[in-house]
Amino acid sequence: MKALLLAVLALALPLLARAEVLEGRVVRDDRPVAGVAVGAFAGFDFTAAAVATAAPSDSDGRFRLEVPPGSYALFGWSADRTLFAFCGRSPVTVAAGDSPQWAGLQAVPVETPNRTPYADAYGAALEGRVLAAGRPVADALVYLYLDAGEDLKGQGYRMSAPTGADGWFSFDGLPESSYFLAARKRQDGQKVGPVREGDLFGIYPGNPLAARAGETTQVVVHLVAKAKDAVEAETFGRGGGPELRGIVTDAAGKGVAGVHVFAYTDKVIGHQRPAALSTPTGADGAFVVRLPAAGTYYVGARQLYGDSPAPGELFGMFEESADHGLTVKAGEKREALKIVVEPIRL
Numbered sequence: 001m002k003a004l005l006l007a008v009l010a011l012a013l014p015l016l017a018r019a020e021v022l023e024g025r026v027v028r029d030d031r032p033v034a035g036v037a038v039g040a041f042a043g044f045d046f047t048a049a050a051v052a053t054a055a056p057s058d059s060d061g062r063f064r065l066e067v068p069p070g071s072y073a074l075f076g077w078s079a080d081r082t083l084f085a086f087c088g089r090s091p092v093t094v095a096a097g098d099s100p101q102w103a104g105l106q107a108v109p110v111e112t113p114n115r116t117p118y119a120d121a122y123g124a125a126l127e128g129r130v131l132a133a134g135r136p137v138a139d140a141l142v143y144l145y146l147d148a149g150e151d152l153k154g155q156g157y158r159m160s161a162p163t164g165a166d167g168w169f170s171f172d173g174l175p176e177s178s179y180f181l182a183a184r185k186r187q188d189g190q191k192v193g194p195v196r197e198g199d200l201f202g203i204y205p206g207n208p209l210a211a212r213a214g215e216t217t218q219v220v221v222h223l224v225a226k227a228k229d230a231v232e233a234e235t236f237g238r239g240g241g242p243e244l245r246g247i248v249t250d251a252a253g254k255g256v257a258g259v260h261v262f263a264y265t266d267k268v269i270g271h272q273r274p275a276a277l278s279t280p281t282g283a284d285g286a287f288v289v290r291l292p293a294a295g296t297y298y299v300g301a302r303q304l305y306g307d308s309p310a311p312g313e314l315f316g317m318f319e320e321s322a323d324h325g326l327t328v329k330a331g332e333k334r335e336a337l338k339i340v341v342e343p344i345r346l
Contacts, residue, residue, distance in 0.1 A: 021100035022065040022092065025057070026076060026085050028107040029133065032061030036085050038076035038105060040067050044090070044148035044180070046075045047208070069096040073151070074103055077205075083107045084205035088195070088226045091151060108222035110205045116216045120173065124211035127170035128219040129163075130183050132200055136167030137223055140185040140200065144171065152182045152203065154273040155192050178208035183221045193260075193305035194279060199226050242328040244289040246337030248281050248301045248316070255285025256341055259314055260305055263289055263297040267323055277305070294330040298323065301339045309344050316341035 022040060026033045036057045039050030051072065054063040056079070063076075071093045076085040085105040092103050118125045130140040142160040145152055157179070160169040169183075181204035184195055195201050202223035211217055244263065248256045259281050262274040275297060278287045291297060299318040302309055309315045316339050317324040328334055 019066045020069055020094045020096065020098070022067055022072070022074075022094060022103060023100045024063055024074070024087075024103040024105060025061040026063065026105045026107055027061055028083070032059065033057060033078075033083065033085070033107045034059045034061065036061075036063070036076040036078050036083060036105070036107060038063045038065065038074055038085065040065050040072035040074055042070075042072070044073050044152050044203075045208070046073070067094060069094055069098075074105060076105055076107075077110075078107075082110050084110050086203050088201065088224075104227060106224040106227075108202065108205070108224065109220075111220045113206060113209065114218040115212070116218070118214050118216040121214045123172070124174045124176050124213050125170065125172050125216040126174060126179070126209070126211050126219070127168070127216060128221065129167040130169060130185075130202070130221050130223060131167055132223040132225075136163070136165065137185055137200060138163055138165045138167065139189075140167065140169070140183050140223065141191060142169045142171075142181060142183045142221065144174075145180040145182070146177070148180050148207070150273070152180055156182075159191065174211050176211060176213040178210050180204070180207045181209060181219070181221060183223055185223065190305065194277070195226055197226055200224065201226060241293055242291040242330065242332045243334065244287075244291065244297075244299065244326075244328070244337055245333065245335045246287060246339065248285040248287060248339045248341055251340060251342055255281070255283065256314065257281055257283045257285065259285075259301045259303050259341055261287040261289050261299065261301045261339065263291060263299050265295065265297060267298055267325065269298060269300070291328060294328055294332070296325050296327045298325045299337075299339070300324060301341050303341075311346050312343050314341040315344050 026036045039053040052067045054065045057063045071091040073090040074087040085107040087103050087105045130137045140163045143156040144158040145156040163169050183202045185200040200223040202221050261278040263276040265275050276289050276291050278289045281287050303314040
């Protein structure tokens with residue numbers, strides 16, 4: 001019996017050894033929030049079971065989680081479900097031996113949606129206000145997603161018109177369904193692309209929200225300012241997969257700042273969302289693209305993100321293969337890539 005117990009413990013020890021630590025703090029308006037239970041989720045659908053849940057945050061807002069290596073979206077709620085907290089860095093990647101990792105969450109109020117009759121018995125409407133620190137936010141965009149499979153990034157299923165001075169948004173004629181809501185206001189005015197330090201963003205705490213035929217559902221979406229840029233949150237590809245590293249230059253070989261490097265899985269690059277996107281290059285033109293999985297990707301770089309490249313925009317493709325593609329294996333780190341960008345001319 002003793003030998004059997006030792007064997008069981010020996011099998012369990014490697015599993016325990018693989019646990020990594022996520023530590024952080026929950027704040028609201030820069031003040032610590034106690035009593036918020038933070039969970040680590042495999043994705044942005046927090047109706048699923050959490051991989052791990054921390055004890056409620058202490059008087060200084062601090063929490064501690066033990067998780068296996070992986071990428072996690074962090075969300076938390078107060079015991080009475082009146083406060084919802086989310087992390088601007090999600091998904092946070094925790095590599096083996098790379099802990100403790102630090103992650104901050106910001107808390108916002110949870111408000112009950114209001115439902116009223118809608119003129120179309122076969123369609124649904126969704127409307128409401130976007131607030132930050134209790135005040136209406138103008139020029140914010142609200143996004144509807146049919147699922148949380150892409151971490152609520154990109155344009156989604158529908159995108160609202162910019163909110164007015166009263167923070168109001170609306171969607172009419174929606175099919176009856178459940179939708180994931182997110183809202184953003186970027187300082188550069190872009191409709192899509194990375195959320196950077198100082199931009200406002202928010203995730204609706206009642207996701208997924210049911211839009212019912214014959215009803216108008218009114219909600220409030222609270223935004224917070226992104227506190228700090230983080231590579232994991234800026235790119236579509238999560239950490240732990242293959243990586244592409246290199247430099248973007250002009251025709252003279254000088255590094256170019258402020259361009260994104262993208263990777264598509266389709267050889268014909270259209271208006272679909274890329275599989276991965278880098279943060280803007282720095283003064284030296286260096287980039288890192290974190291890919292979601294092994295495979296073949298078609299790679300290029302451009303100055304803006306969203307619509308088709310415009311005249312005058314810096315643009316270029318990976319030219320070391322005729323079709324601009326390269327193939328990477330699981331976990332491969334491909335380095336010393338070079339992409340030359342030039343202004344688009346008609």
